[in-house]
Amino acid sequence: MSGPAAPHVLDDPLGFARVAGQHHGQLAVSAMPRLHDQLAGDAGEVKYSVRGGFDQLGRPRMELEVSGELKLLCARCAKPLDYALALRTRVLMAQPGAVPQEDDDPATPEWIEAGQELNLQVLVEDEILLGLPLSVRHAQGQCSSETPEAFGKITANSPFARLASLLEPGQTNKR
Numbered sequence: 001m002s003g004p005a006a007p008h009v010l011d012d013p014l015g016f017a018r019v020a021g022q023h024h025g026q027l028a029v030s031a032m033p034r035l036h037d038q039l040a041g042d043a044g045e046v047k048y049s050v051r052g053g054f055d056q057l058g059r060p061r062m063e064l065e066v067s068g069e070l071k072l073l074c075a076r077c078a079k080p081l082d083y084a085l086a087l088r089t090r091v092l093m094a095q096p097g098a099v100p101q102e103d104d105d106p107a108t109p110e111w112i113e114a115g116q117e118l119n120l121q122v123l124v125e126d127e128i129l130l131g132l133p134l135s136v137r138h139a140q141g142q143c144s145s146e147t148p149e150a151f152g153k154i155t156a157n158s159p160f161a162r163l164a165s166l167l168e169p170g171q172t173n174k175r
Ligand SMILES: [Zn+2]
Pocket: 074, 075, 076, 077, 078, 079, 137, 138, 142, 143, 144, 145
């Protein structure tokens, strides 16, 4: 089973752990569609590196580092916000079907299925999704919701202004 491997697919991930392999690459943000809901744009790339090894209990694991610039949306003004991604995580690897049952203990390590190959693009996307903050805001003084102009605009388009136009007598009194 040899041949040119896809750039972001790791052949024999358990063997990769055994020999303490290392691999790194770059992924376009646009190639990770599950992130898009949380982003202000899909430009740019992230860098990742993985290292195989074992934990203290002798279980095969993968250490993953991901870094890059993402554009998130500010929770206050909904404008783009530069976010420096710097993830470092470890996942334990098990043969397909041998992943231990999940429990609610946050101290339980994360397991992934590692068969004949491991798609690093999926893994990186998963870990970014897990690692993104639930909500981000511009620093104070940099958020456009703090400017008087933006405030005036929101007021003019407020749902109450539109509601008022719906509550004209001709419409509310019809039989
Ligand atoms: Zn903002």
